[in-house]
Amino acid sequence: MCTIDLAYVGRGLHEELVAYIADQEDFYADEGVHVALRDGCTWDEERLRRGATIGLGRALLSRLTDGTPWVGLHVNTHRPLFWFLARPGLTSLADLAGRRLAVHAPHTAPGCFTRIVLRRAGLDPDRDIRTVVRAPGDYGMDLRLLRDGEIDAALVGSTMAPEAVAAEHGWQVLAWMGDHFRIPTVGLAVDTTFTDPDDPSVHAVLRAHRRALKVIREDPDTTVRHMRTFLGGHTPDEVRAHYDAFIAPHFTVDGQADLAIGEAAIASVAAELGVPAAFTAADFFRTAP
Numbered sequence: 001m002c003t004i005d006l007a008y009v010g011r012g013l014h015e016e017l018v019a020y021i022a023d024q025e026d027f028y029a030d031e032g033v034h035v036a037l038r039d040g041c042t043w044d045e046e047r048l049r050r051g052a053t054i055g056l057g058r059a060l061l062s063r064l065t066d067g068t069p070w071v072g073l074h075v076n077t078h079r080p081l082f083w084f085l086a087r088p089g090l091t092s093l094a095d096l097a098g099r100r101l102a103v104h105a106p107h108t109a110p111g112c113f114t115r116i117v118l119r120r121a122g123l124d125p126d127r128d129i130r131t132v133v134r135a136p137g138d139y140g141m142d143l144r145l146l147r148d149g150e151i152d153a154a155l156v157g158s159t160m161a162p163e164a165v166a167a168e169h170g171w172q173v174l175a176w177m178g179d180h181f182r183i184p185t186v187g188l189a190v191d192t193t194f195t196d197p198d199d200p201s202v203h204a205v206l207r208a209h210r211r212a213l214k215v216i217r218e219d220p221d222t223t224v225r226h227m228r229t230f231l232g233g234h235t236p237d238e239v240r241a242h243y244d245a246f247i248a249p250h251f252t253v254d255g256q257a258d259l260a261i262g263e264a265a266i267a268s269v270a271a272e273l274g275v276p277a278a279f280t281a282a283d284f285f286r287t288a289p
Contacts, residue, residue, distance in 0.1 A: 002033050002201035005051030006188075007040030009058050010110070010136050012158035013230050013247065014081035015186055019054060021212040021226050022205075030211075033204035041136060049191035052205065057109030059189040060266070060284060064275050065107075072285045073197055074187035074209050074255040079178025081246060082110055083162040086153035086172045087146055093121035093175050099152035102132040102142045107273075109185075110136070114155050116268050117180045146171065161234050161242040178250065183265035184257040184285055197286065209255060216251050223247065257285035 008015045019037060022028055028035045040048050040055075045062055049070070053059060057080070059070035084093065084101075096118070104111035106125075111133075115125045123129060132151055134141070142154035143165065153174065156162055166173050188205060190197055216223050224236070224243050231239050262281030270277035 004201040005036045005038055007038040007048055007051055007053045009040045009055035014158040015054055018076050018209050018212045021215055022208040027208035027211045031204040031208045033201050050194050052188055052190050054186055056187050056189050057185050061109055064270055064273060069192045070189050071192060071197060072189045073287060074206050075184040075252055075257040075287055076186045077251050078182045078184050078258055078261050079250045080113055080185050081158040082155055082177040084153055084174040085156050085162050086174050088170055090172055096153055097123060097128045100130045100132055102134055102151050102154035105133050112269055112272050113181050116272050117177055161231055161238050164234050164238040182261050184262050255287055257287045
């Protein structure tokens with residue numbers, strides 16, 4: 001049996017769901033590969049690049065800024081699962097002007113994407129908003145800061161169902177990032193310096209992930225059962241509603257990238273980072289079977 005290290009670089013359904021289903025349903029074993037799922041959230045780039053990674057956004061930023069030859073071989077979704085959650089009184093992204101927003105650092109993928117979304121809403125993220133930068137996690141501290149009034153809004157990820165959390169606390173979901181910025185994100189990427197994209201272990205992981213995507217699309221009950229592992233603070237109905245709204249309609253059927261979306265996203269990310277877009281979507285997203 002071939003082996004491979006596969007690192008996730010964020011927490012929650014956005015990053016982990018497909019790999020989790022592939023592992024729990026024994027798709028990796030069926031495909032003849034032993035996958036060591038690794039927590040790479042705090043790894044530096046040198047350590048991360050020696051195995052496969054789920055974090056296409058981070059890999060894309062790395063290739064743009066330092067030329068690391070990452071390639072994306074599988075795409076789970078084109079709509080990042082991050083939400084702007086706010087205290088009462090705010091009803092739109094424009095209302096964040098002058099407010100305190102907890103958000104990821106600008107050099108991270110979700111932080112960069114957030115800045116793009118804020119600019120599209122007419123806000124300068126450096127001048128119009130009082131940002132509170134924090135590292136990715138389970139967002140529990142963000143909820144506490146919101147509850148205590150120490151911040152006005154937070155960008156939160158898929159360790160929760162934000163619409164259910166907002167309803168519980170009387171807060172607002174100002175926006176879903178996936179409605180405002182699309183990019184082929186999360187899936188499988190390798191650095192060709194260390195990993196051959198045609199290695200049998202890579203192809204086995206790709207087959208397992210395509211099977212997991214089929215479960216997400218065709219077997220809601222199984223998918224929701226696995227989602228409840230991540231969303232333990234929510235009721236079954238809340239988890240199913242989250243699946244219906246954000247997972248089932250927006251995860252890919254076969255792991256393929258939409259290159260038109262990818263091309264526009266690369267241009268937007270490069271512009272936000274202030275670097276040239278030195279490669280095309282077809283160069284990076286090599287997802288054709």
